[in-house]
Amino acid sequence: MAMTIRSVRKAKGHGAERRQEILDAALMLFAQRGILAVSTRDIAAAAGISQPALYAYFRTREEIAAVLCEQAFIDLRMRMVAAADHQPPDLASFLRICRVYIDFGLEQPDAYRVAFMLEKGGAEPEETKARITAAGVEAFGCFHDQVARFVAAGLTRPAETTLISQSLWASLHGLASLLIARPGFPWADRETLISHHIMALAAGVLRR
Amino acid sequence: MAMTIRSVRKAKGHGAERRQEILDAALMLFAQRGILAVSTRDIAAAAGISQPALYAYFRTREEIAAVLCEQAFIDLRMRMVAAADHQPPDLASFLRICRVYIDFGLEQPDAYRVAFMLEKGGAEPEETKARITAAGVEAFGCFHDQVARFVAAGLTRPAETTLISQSLWASLHGLASLLIARPGFPWADRETLISHHIMALAAGVLRR
DNA sequence: GTGATAAGTGATCACCGATCAATTGGCAGC
DNA sequence: GCTGCCAATTGATCGGTGATCACTTATCAC
Known part of the structure; x- marks a missing residue:
């Protein structure tokens, strides 16, 4: 028993590195070829291990995508926190927060796909699904808190904070997801469109 | 040659019916189990034919989804046309047009998924992809034309019509797609949220 | 009837996600 | 040194998938 502690610890340490290597390889392949076109054998080969070895770290292929999803949510949350200043909110900070969201989607389109645009097979373990939802709710919570500061400062039109934040989130998500999913659509100039979109949301x- | 005309006609007629039966069966299964969970064997069984017979009507499984996508775009376009009045535009007509879009997504979530939220494998025949894009551009064109009427009537804040319509479309798509993709999220009351969203867009x- | 044409089928291919018995490699106890 | 154990890893394999093929069946002009 006691002797196994060190070996387990070492194995876990090694395992955790391996696990992250697998995740990195999977995200790279997802980005290169699209999520559906990547097989477990591809991921294993890119990670330098055999295909069955994946299942020592992840229960299913979906769980790999699910963990990437969770990491994406955590990244988004960190960006939100980093962008949040503690000055009194104004138009500039509103625009900045919206920018952070859109930029996140455009800079990490595959993570964004995994996090928001992937059809879930419903076969994931309940615990994994709960973790993703929790990470997502937490990321959105940061956004919500920022919106709440504008409401508290009296800068917004009168409405429930939840309605404002969810509506805003939907509008930002809409532009990010469409720009990602339909790159072939005859969009207006991307930068101009994003600026206009955020200004219109503001x-x-x-309040005027 | 001449003799084949009737047989071809009859075969095509029969074939077209079968084709639509397959599409109906596929859409029903997609709605019931999710797009990824439906196999060609499922579709064939639901349509009452053998699995290889599918490939007489569709080149790939993706093409079945693609044609459903095209039909969804056509349906959306028809709704847009039906909702367009030729009275001078006002706030009520603005709200109605936005409603049509959201309702389309919520009433036909699976068609909406296929049309806007499905990851394309990139393996579809180029001609099929072009038809889908064309149908999508046409549906969006109807929406764009409606927006143009508001611009022409001087009801909008000054901005390029294309920027306004694409930004609006993105915001509407964002709410529809999130409500469809994340039913488990702690949303505000759906009806209240939709109303607030559309009012905020207006x-x-x-112009105020 | 008869031959040609098109539709539909069973069998099959390569590949997928996932599982399992068997093998490997590293470390404790002697 | 050697032995025995345990976790990590693997080749082989399972059922299922999308897609293809040779073969059979039904239809229709003549």
């Missing part, structure tokens, strides 16, 4: 949410 | 787009 006009709809903030 | 406030952001229309």
Whole structure:
């Protein structure tokens, strides 16, 4: 028993590195070829292990995507926290927060796909699904808190904070997801479109 | 040659019916179990034919989803046309047009998924992809035309029509897709949220 | 009837996600 | 040194998938 502690610890340490290597390889392949086109054998080969070895670290292929999803949510949350200043909120900070969200989607389109645009097979373990939902709710919670500061400062049109934050989130997600999913659509100039979109949202949410 | 005309006609007629039966069966299964969980054998069994017979009507499984996607776009376009009145535009018509879009997504979540939220494998025949894009551009074109009427009537804040319509579309898509993709999220009351969302969009787009 | 044409089928291919018995490699106890 | 154990890893394999093929069946002009 006692002797196994060190070996287990070492194995876990080694295992955790391996686990992250697998995740890195999977995300790279997802980015290169698309999520559906990557097989477990591809991931294993890219990670330098055999295909069955994957299942020592992840129960299913879906769980790999699910963990990447969770990491994406955590990344988004960190960006939100980093972008949050503790000055009194103003138009500039509103625009910045919206920017952070859109930029996250455009800079990490595959993570964004995994996090928000992937059809879930419903076969994931309940515990894994709960962790993803928790990470997502937490990331959105940061966004919600920022919106709440604008509401508290009296900068917004009168409405429930939850309605404002969820509506705003949906609008930001809409632009990010469409730009990612439909790159072939005849979009207006991307930068101009994003700026206009965020300005229009500000006009709809903030007091004039 | 001449003799084959009738047989071809009859075969095509029969074939077209079968083709639509397959599409109906596929859409039903997609709705019941999710798009990824439906196999060609499932579709064939539901349509009352053998699995290889599918490939007489569709080149790949993806093409079945692609044609459903095209039909969804056509349906959306028809709804847009039906909702378009030729009275001078006002706030009520703005709200109605937005409603049509959201309702389309919520009433036909699976068609909406296929049309807007499905990861394309990139393996579809180029001609099929072009038809889908064309149908999508056409559906969006109807929406764009409606927006243009508001711009022409001087009801909107000054901005390029294309920017306004694409931004609006993104915001509507964002809410529809999130409500479809994340039913487990702690949303505000759906009806209240939709109303607030559309009102906020109106406030952001229309002149005060 | 008869031959040609098209539709539909069973059998099959390569590949997928996932599982399992068997093998390997490293470390404790002697 | 050697032995025995345990976790990590593997080749082989299972059922199922999308797609293809040779073969059979049904239809229709003549």
